[in-house]
Ligand code: ATP
């Protein structure tokens with residue numbers, strides 16, 4: 076909530092935390108006579124005194140009017156038409172107020188078109204959760220709350236706007252979004268919303284593979300991946316979003332992927348539970364990386380993290396050829412059904428192959444030329460996370476971090492198939508070691524709710 080004892084729509088938001096370019100967009104549209112607000116996640120996060128990931132604007136101006144107001148803008152989307160206003164590489168998403176669209180024919184409530192313009196009230200009601208349906212009125216620095224979102228923010232509750240079953244049927248991706256926000260904000264999913272979610276999970280199969288995969292990546296890099304995945308399992312959504320991953324675990328162990336809470340207490344861990352434990356430890360380490368560095372891991376690192384518990388430790392001693400084969404076979408099983416991009420898959424393979432060299436026993440493997448590979452940064456991030464997850468000594472990580480600092484800047488490698496990857500390079504970071512390990516202590520979102 077906004078402060079310890081002040082809540083409600085009249086609480087001023089900290090405007091110095093608002094992106095100056097987003098403020099420019101709002102001010103200019105207001106000056107041209109269009110009703111305009113900051114909206115959605117940024118208002119929610121500013122109210123909670125969290126740093127927003129991005130700033131979205133909602134306005135009465137049509138996409139064409141927005142386009143004409145800003146030379147640095149472009150209209151995008153067909154299913155959901157809106158304008159992007161560019162400031163260098165930054166984009167301020169600016170969308171026109173729209174109504175809840177009429178569902179397509181038949182009993183199927185899935186929304187496929189969403190371009191009916193409307194009022195601010197309509198626009199609030201078509202949003203997914205009450206906490207995401209808030210607008211910020213810049214002229215008066217106050218929140219416009221037409222969906223009772225502020226009481227839910229104060230109570231820490233995720234609740235759909237309107238009938239939850241209908242809202243999940245309209246767009247099943249909202250179920251994964253509910254889990255994402257519950258995990259990330261440490262909120263509880265309100266009972267009616269939760270029951271509707273449990274009853275509607277099967278609809279997830281209607282979502283496109285690409286959207287589902289994107290949501291999975293967001294869960295992984297959101298800083299609360301462990302809790303997100305616990306919730307995915309609890310809601311029985313996991314088999315719909317990562318079916319091939321579940322199968323891989325089943326092939327590898329009799330017990331499949333086991334929830335952290337189910338590990339036998341005070342007993343040595345049976346072999347069949349090891350991959351599951353490693354899975355949760357990797358997610359813990361990933362979350363620490365995200366929160367401590369403020370950076371988000373690449374898709375390649377995320378895939379390597381998913382792969383690591385499945386291919387397990389033997390890979391480090393395997394010959395290069397055997398490891399390559401194991402990775403290929405595992406990737407084939409995992410990536411095809413999920414529609415994973417070839418480029419991400421290739422980066423994950425490079426990270427895992429580099430990992431073997433980075434932790435390998437011989438000096439030959441420690442050749443500094445590795446530092447100059449384009450994938451080195453990702454391999455270093457993965458190494459930091461892996462060392463943390465396995466509770467290992469971080470000597471190797473420090474070694475490679477030192478090399479990275481002394482060897483000439485990375486250059487595109489001749490053999491790198493990820494050429495053309497224009498992501499800015501960042502220095503590797505490793506989450507700080509925790510004193511106590513937290514296996515099995517993840518609190519379920521539903522506990523006590
Ligand atoms: P994040 O911090 O992850 O960016 P966000 O709430 O800003 O969270 P976005 O995906 O950026 O989420 O979407 C911006 C806003 O658009 C949301 O706050 C919500 O109001 C609305 N929105 C996004 N996806 C949906 C959806 N599937 N159904 C209804 N409204 C949605």
Ligand code: MG
Pocket residue numbers: 116117128129130131
């Ligand atoms: Mg957002």
